[in-house]
């Protein structure tokens with residue numbers, strides 16, 4: 001007998017949306033077929049869509065060290081509530097940052113204890129980082145900040161660090177992910193307003209950094225991933241490089257799609273981020289390129305802070321948006337269900353995580369059960385973050401995640417396991 005049968009849902013598979021049951025044994029999918037026999041456990045999915053649960057490859061859960069901003073327990077619970085069964089945690093803003101083996105071990109210990117969903121860990125590419133040590137422990141790849149990170153113990157990667165780091169990463173068979181903004185161009189004095197913030201981090205600062213990272217990736221043979229591209233012009237650079245054979249991908253985030261500069265002015269510091277939200281021409285171009293398939297996936301870049309750092313003036317506030325719980329529900333309001341599933345799962349293939357990202361026999365039994373006929377208005381009380389704030393509170397969402405399963409299990413602290421990439 002099967003351990004579990006998810007019965008009667010509209011199942012989102014790589015071959016299309018099928019009305020079928022999903023059979024599970026030992027935490028893996030055994031069959032996707034109509035009218036499977038009994039399972040020890042049964043989940044009634046009639047009227048619901050059964051999606052492959054999401055993998056969010058870009059979150060900052062900040063534990064250990066800044067658990068008062070967000071933690072692995074609360075952050076992973078929020079992701080599970082939003083239909084995600086896995087995440088990759090960034091090497092900052094936890095302390096110590098994950099730039100050597102000991103820091104990796106400390107985060108692995110905390111995540112194994114606290115996380116409700118599976119997790120991978122990014123290592124940090126900073127001057128002096130111990131890349132080999134991190135690779136041996138199973139990091140997803142190496143994250144570099146080309147501009148100031150806002151975190152004192154995570155230095156930005158100067159050109160030498162980035163170029164030489166990419167050469168080492170290429171040898172180790174791991175990708176480098178870049179926060180692509182030019183440091184000098186973004187380091188000038190800033191004013192207090194939303195428009196000042198936008199002007200201090202112009203699109204050209206993003207384009208220059210993306211272009212430079214691509215040049216280094218091409219020269220070293222390193223696989224490059226550009227995180228949180230905010231502009232259509234930025235995606236265009238990635239598309240052009242890929243067309244000439246560079247191994248480069250990119251992501252964007254819901255805030256670059258669903259928030260406007262006017263929204264940021266109305267919402268204040270909770271909608272402050274870097275790169276900033278762009279004006280309509282760049283945002284429209286970003287949408288067009290996303291719809292055209294040029295953006296590989298959508299991530300949250302969930303990066304909240306303590307409420308105090310979001311309470312004051314805009315110019316002084318922490319830059320980072322809390323959104324991990326809402327990515328899938330937001331996308332389901334704008335895309336067909338299979339496209340929304342693809343945009344929230346394809347990081348698994350890019351970063352070589354076996355068993356995740358597709359609902360098919362042999363894969364992990366990771367499901368998001370979603371009601372596409374249940375629009376609702378997001379309330380602060382719905383949020384599972386450490387601090388229930390988000391720019392999406394008050395927003396009408398077109399779909400609602402009813403349940404998430406991780407390897408057939410209900411998410412709970414301690415369920416999550418480390419995900420290691422297959423080395424090329």
Ligand SMILES: NC(=O)N[C@H]1NC(=O)NC1=O
Nearest residue numbers: 060149273274303319320
């Ligand atoms: N350090 C950190 O999390 N920074 C993030 N916040 C943000 O808005 N952009 C980022 O890169």
Ligand SMILES: [Zn+2]
Nearest residue numbers: 179227228274
């Ligand atoms: Zn960033």
Ligand SMILES: [Zn+2]
Nearest residue numbers: 060090301303
């Ligand atoms: Zn980030």
